Amino acid sequence: MNIEMKLEILTESAKYDASCSSSGVTGQRAGKLGSTAVAGCCHSFSADGRCISLLKILLTNVCIFDCHYCINRKSNSIRRATFTPEEIAQLTIDFYRRNYIEGLFLSSAIIKSPDYTCELLIKALELLRNQHGFAGYIHVKAIPGADPVLIDQLAFLADRLSANIELPSQKSLSLLAPDKSPQAVIRPMKQIAQRKKELALTGHRQQASRYAPAGQSTQMIIGATSDNDYQILQTTDSLYKKFQLKRVYFSAYIPTVAHTLLPSLETKPPLLREHRLYQADWLMRFYQFEADEILTPEQPNFNLYIDPKANWAIQHYDQFPVDVQQANLAQLLRIPGIGPTSARRIIQLRKHRQLDFTDLVKTGAIMKRAKYFVACKDYANSHPISDPMRLIASLMSAKDYQQLKTLNTQTEKEQLTLFDTEYLAREKQREVGVSQ
Numbered sequence: 001m002n003i004e005m006k007l008e009i010l011t012e013s014a015k016y017d018a019s020c021s022s023s024g025v026t027g028q029r030a031g032k033l034g035s036t037a038v039a040g041c042c043h044s045f046s047a048d049g050r051c052i053s054l055l056k057i058l059l060t061n062v063c064i065f066d067c068h069y070c071i072n073r074k075s076n077s078i079r080r081a082t083f084t085p086e087e088i089a090q091l092t093i094d095f096y097r098r099n100y101i102e103g104l105f106l107s108s109a110i111i112k113s114p115d116y117t118c119e120l121l122i123k124a125l126e127l128l129r130n131q132h133g134f135a136g137y138i139h140v141k142a143i144p145g146a147d148p149v150l151i152d153q154l155a156f157l158a159d160r161l162s163a164n165i166e167l168p169s170q171k172s173l174s175l176l177a178p179d180k181s182p183q184a185v186i187r188p189m190k191q192i193a194q195r196k197k198e199l200a201l202t203g204h205r206q207q208a209s210r211y212a213p214a215g216q217s218t219q220m221i222i223g224a225t226s227d228n229d230y231q232i233l234q235t236t237d238s239l240y241k242k243f244q245l246k247r248v249y250f251s252a253y254i255p256t257v258a259h260t261l262l263p264s265l266e267t268k269p270p271l272l273r274e275h276r277l278y279q280a281d282w283l284m285r286f287y288q289f290e291a292d293e294i295l296t297p298e299q300p301n302f303n304l305y306i307d308p309k310a311n312w313a314i315q316h317y318d319q320f321p322v323d324v325q326q327a328n329l330a331q332l333l334r335i336p337g338i339g340p341t342s343a344r345r346i347i348q349l350r351k352h353r354q355l356d357f358t359d360l361v362k363t364g365a366i367m368k369r370a371k372y373f374v375a376c377k378d379y380a381n382s383h384p385i386s387d388p389m390r391l392i393a394s395l396m397s398a399k400d401y402q403q404l405k406t407l408n409t410q411t412e413k414e415q416l417t418l419f420d421t422e423y424l425a426r427e428k429q430r431e432v433g434v435s436q
């Protein structure tokens, strides 16, 4: 099989892995080819919003495992291919020299054994780093079940590693990925987090800066199992806290294989749930929210009408309006329409004067939303909306409203039955004149 054909097969197989995003780490390999500091693109985005271009491929889609949800499972009849480490290194350099990419995202199925797969990945990365002098960004998959020594070697060669947890609960993992033990999935994450900490604590600063300098991430599939949003968010929270992950990626399940334990092939990916999870993830990382504040066992699923922050504010409406002159950063961040930038600007500006409504607009706050929750010098929400449904209608974006009409999955539709959909639609129509 020629390399073009392998490329076609192995880029196609790689598209189901959503766990790549480069953080643009500081270049530490001066004088070599490429740089981790500049922007790039495999159509993912860095932490500061830049587009990163990565060559996104699998080493192989030949797999000894049979995870039911995966297109590469051994029992699935698909075209198979495996790159040699030399081919991966050469392809990356060729693409880099043509200015197509700035880095590499290299994942893999498990060929022969986890150790064997890991050794091939190491070989490819060694060729790139040592023979070709490639210093660009590399994100590589930490293979579950591989020897810790091999994981360490990978971590010294790559910028970022990802060990995909895939499913939000042990029960789901045992059901859908019978060959993978939860321990085998968690172990590389734990090892990477611990080793990074140890190297930093023991004063091995140079080694610490070379060990997975862009940290680690993981991916979770949404909608393949009956796990609710609360369980997914709890798992996410615990992964951030225990293993200091840079990112948890959510991937709406795309049915590719028929199986009695999985949603039917006609089921569309639950994109709105995925979107809400990313919003909640954002709240936990940048808005000082705890997972338990966003969802609870009593309310285990997202309100699909409005974003999680607006939902929290409506449920805690007794805590509003917030006086922007007095509120601390955490309180400001809880106001819908006020983000980290506008909150900091408010804190700066109020040192000099009593803020009025126009000042708040100047800070970048979205007053169309915030007006229901703030009080300032010349404005207080003196006629608060007491009916939560009307408030939801006011806060629901036109985009959300349109998305609701094309809901994808049964679970998403069930989540809406908690609300009076018709009443809400009427209110929305009244509020912004969106036609049904």
Ligand code: SF4
Pocket: 063, 064, 065, 066, 067, 070, 071, 072, 073, 074, 108, 109, 110, 177
């Ligand atoms: S080990 Fe990975 S590639 Fe293999 S079947 Fe499971 S999810 Fe797919």
